[in-house]
Amino acid sequence: MGKYIVALDQGTTSSRAIVFDELGQIVAVSNREFEQIYPQPGWIEHDPMDILNTQVEVLREVMVRAGLNASNLSGVGITNQRETTIIWDKKTGEPIYNAIVWQCRRTASEIEKLEKDGMAGTIKEKTGLILDPYFSGTKIKWILDHVPGSRERAARGELMFGTVDTWLIWNLTGSRAHVTDYSNASRTMLYNIHDLCWDEELLRAFDIPIELMPEVLPSSGLFGVMNTSILGGEVPIFGVAGDQHAALFGQTCFEPGMAKNTYGTGCFLLMNTGTEPVNSKNNLLTTIAWGIGGQVEYALEGSIFMGGATVQWLRDEMGLIEKSSDSEEVARSVPDTDGVVLVPAFTGLGAPHWDMYSRGIIVGLTRGAGRAHIVRAALEAIAYQTRDVLTAMEADSGIKLNTLRVDGGASANGFLMQFQSDILNVTVERPKIIETTALGAACLAGLAAGVWKDREELKARYAISAHFDPQMPEQEREGKYRLWQRAVKRSLGWAEQ
Numbered sequence: 194m195g196k197y198i199v200a201l202d203q204g205t206t207s208s209r210a211i212v213f214d215e216l217g218q219i220v221a222v223s224n225r226e227f228e229q230i231y232p233q234p235g236w237i238e239h240d241p242m243d244i245l246n247t248q249v250e251v252l253r254e255v256m257v258r259a260g261l262n263a264s265n266l267s268g269v270g271i272t273n274q275r276e277t278t279i280i281w282d283k284k285t286g287e288p289i290y291n292a293i294v295w296q297c298r299r300t301a302s303e304i305e306k307l308e309k310d311g312m313a314g315t316i317k318e319k320t321g322l323i324l325d326p327y328f329s330g331t332k333i334k335w336i337l338d339h340v341p342g343s344r345e346r347a348a349r350g351e352l353m354f355g356t357v358d359t360w361l362i363w364n365l366t367g368s369r370a371h372v373t374d375y376s377n378a379s380r381t382m383l384y385n386i387h388d389l390c391w392d393e394e395l396l397r398a399f400d401i402p403i404e405l406m407p408e409v410l411p412s413s414g415l416f417g418v419m420n421t422s423i424l425g426g427e428v429p430i431f432g433v434a435g436d437q438h439a440a441l442f443g444q445t446c447f448e449p450g451m452a453k454n455t456y457g458t459g460c461f462l463l464m465n466t467g468t469e470p471v472n473s474k475n476n477l478l479t480t481i482a483w484g485i486g487g488q489v490e491y492a493l494e495g496s497i498f499m500g501g502a503t504v505q506w507l508r509d510e511m512g513l514i515e516k517s518s519d520s521e522e523v524a525r526s527v528p529d530t531d532g533v534v535l536v537p538a539f540t541g542l543g544a545p546h547w548d549m550y551s552r553g554i555i556v557g558l559t560r561g562a563g564r565a566h567i568v569r570a571a572l573e574a575i576a577y578q579t580r581d582v583l584t585a586m587e588a589d590s591g592i593k594l595n596t597l598r599v600d601g602g603a604s605a606n607g608f609l610m611q612f613q614s615d616i617l618n619v620t621v622e623r624p625k626i627i628e629t630t631a632l633g634a635a636c637l638a639g640l641a642a643g644v645w646k647d648r649e650e651l652k653a654r655y656a657i658s659a660h661f662d663p664q665m666p667e668q669e670r671e672g673k674y675r676l677w678q679r680a681v682k683r684s685l686g687w688a689e690q
């Protein structure tokens with residue numbers, strides 16, 4: 194057995210594979226974007242075979258780049274976009290429908306029904322989640338309701354449900370392991386985060402046969418062995434966690450009160466709350482951070498649906514920039530947004546608003562408003578949404594953050610990070626490795642494989658490479674934030690008709 198760990202990071206817009214050495218340093222990276230399918234406004238799907246194929250391609254590619262083979266690896270860690278729902282035939286392995294992506298709003302009416310049936314309290318109590326189409330539960334139900342015969346096939350044990358981790362593991366192990374980890378299970382709306390089991394009452398309420406559900410395992414430990422067909426030799430899968438949980442781990446936020454914000458497709462602010470779940474009074478989620486060595490730890494989460502994806506929208510739909518990174522220079526070319534505010538509620542608003550019917554708006558346009566103002570407003574919106582969430586988190590936890598650890602693709606944007614620090618009045622710290630999602634998965638796998646001894650060893654290696662300290666006068670900060678809050682109000686409920 195070698196000493197290298199490979200992390201598979203299956204994100205919303207791309208599949209990535211990263212090789213880490215025993216010092217936790219990146220040896221090689223491979224990345225591939227894949228198709229986003231929009232069958233109707235507000236609906237988002239992925240082809241599960243695209244997810245699988247791009248992930249296997251980047252895995253093979255990264256091994257070549259690193260000059261390694263299967264025998265050099267101690268193990269594989271998997272981290273993934275969460276909640277995205279896949280159902281497939283156990284015998285043939287064929288998906289019975291496309292993957293319904295976490296951002297997809299198609300189950301809004303199902304959510305309304307559950308609300309009318311008085312399920313919100315029970316769901317919050319048992320799963321820590323808020324009634325919203327975001328989670329897997331109503332997506333599974335939608336597939337079973339719309340693919341003829343599927344509910345009966347599910348009850349006969351002929352079908353399997355999985356979040357993306359489960360789908361990948363099933364395929365990578367040659368159809369041997371139908372498993373997930375605690376963190377991914379806690380995003381389905383069907384898992385009881387206190388009793389640590391699939392909840393029968395919820396499965397009944399959603400009309401989902403338990404036969405569909407995978408076995409839930411600790412996040413660090415053996416999940417299965419990757420087939421020789423993938424890399425020419427068997428490699429154990431030793432770590433699995435949802436991407437935001439993996440990032441919290443990779444940022445070594447091991448103590449209660451430590452928090453990170455990941456700026457990927459969405460933005461996800463998670464705070465470790467230790468072995469006790471904290472019940473949010475401010476519209477945040479209670480979630481399982483990870484389960485390790487017989488112990489589950491919890492986190493509070495604020496989920497923002499549009500983070501870096503807002504920048505992608507500027508690039509792909511609006512054609513205002515050529516590359517995501519151009520947004521920095523364009524934003525800096527003007528001193529402010531000239532009163533323009535962009536609310537990127539393209540798929541509704543997540544925490545703390547939870548309005549599945551809000552939609553994107555640009556307000557405050559005047560004759561002088563131009564491209565640079567809109568680009569700048571898009572970046573600023575990412576920071577304002579983070580403030581909405583951090584305010585709720587501080588109220589829930591009673592902890593005032595002095596520093597916020599950041600990571601993810603858009604955290605490379607210096608303008609955004611400085612504005613974030615200014616608008617929060619908090620120091621922002623960016624670590625040396627911003628691929629903390631992959632690092633977290635590698636750490637979970639490396640602990641189980643014995644490459645690393647314990648969390649202390651991981652903490653000792655963690656290094657910050659950039660600080661952003663607040664510089665904006667209070668009056669300016671609060672004035673800008675009030676404008677944002679007014680704009681959010683105008684975006685609410687738009688698609689309700």
Ligand SMILES: Nc1ncnc2c1ncn2[C@@H]1O[C@H](COP(=O)(O)OP(=O)(O)O)[C@@H](O)[C@H]1O
Pocket residue numbers: 204205206207456457458459500501502503504505517518519520521601602603604605606
């Ligand atoms: N320099 C940058 N400035 C702003 N946004 C960026 C920058 N670089 C990448 N992004 C955005 O970050 C996102 C990619 O981040 P990543 O962490 O890879 O996301 P995911 O894991 O969700 O696919 C994209 O939405 C992209 O538009």
Ligand SMILES: O=P(O)(O)OC[C@H](O)CO
Pocket residue numbers: 203204205206273274275276295435436437457458459460
């Ligand atoms: O693809 P990402 O990194 O934006 O993460 C997506 C989240 O896991 C969705 O809950």
